[in-house]
Amino acid sequence: MELTDWELVRKCQAGEMDAFQELVSRYHQKVYMVVLGLLRQREDAMEVTQETFFRAYRKIGSFQGGSTFYTWIYRIAVNIAIDAQRRQKRNPLDFRDSMDGVLEAQNEVAKDPFSDLRDKELREHLVKAINELTPEHKAVIVLRTIEGLSYRDIGEILGCSEGTVMSRLHYARKKLQDKLRTFL
């Protein structure tokens, strides 16, 4: 039977490294997705993902289960990513360039060439438009989109109220919609 996150956390707290590996295996892609949504480059996203799990391991002893494991790990990831984004000075490639491989790979499965062209344009412009949002607006839209998290969970992760999450989401969506209207 598969252990719950909390059971794995208890095992980690007892010093079982395998239990922590299982948690990393469950959440590494989701954490990476959130971080990549916030940062511009794959390399940076990978570094922040590693840092997130490293810090999570160091702090897991103090995790008391007051929140779910995924909100806890996302909170660590988002804080590191936002700090990294603010510090980010070097920027030889932007997220769009870095994501070109993915966008092209997705286009290879084209069926309707016209709709695929539109979709490709939309994806490219969406990535660019997301990058133009502030870290706080980017964070709400990414957390909501990837995990379908509730406003309450997002608020807990970002340390703000549900009302703030709601207004940030509304603003971020409007901004994206305005920038992408011609491609939608």
Added chain:
Amino acid sequence: MTRCEDTGKSIGRWLDGELNPAQSAAVCEHMSDCPACGEERRQLEKIETTLRSVLVAESARVELAPLWREVRQRIERKRAWYEGLLERSRELFTAPRAAWAVPVVIALLLGVFSLDSYWPGWRFGASRNSFAAVDSIDAHGRSVALLRENESKTTVIWLYEDQEVENEAAEEESKSSPAF
């Protein structure tokens, strides 16, 4: 406010499942009758599905094995004593966590500087009973010194000529005045 304006603001919350059943039904009903709000919903859904597809495709590239190897290596590496200290201080002083420190420092400084109004003569390291030069003002060639004794609450105001100005004046006088 029109129905469209009301609904327009709620479509995002409807998509997020954050409306109660009654509100949700009202928004749903309006969207099925109103082409503009229906289009708004379609656009928002399109943005969400596109963003998800981009990020999901990218995250599928991340392999667990190399990531775990890196994380495990870092966990097992013995840290120097200062690394832990650096980590803790970075966490403590990283904005916005250190934001509380700014008003606290301002309040402390104001407290220290206003202490003298409530406790006259108070100074860093100064004895309460000693004389303290409170101020010295240069006005029109005269200097004013205020001396205050704390215990008897006596204040002495001392007006004296600036020595340099005095000397200069004396010199000029001696030059201009005749020998006899």
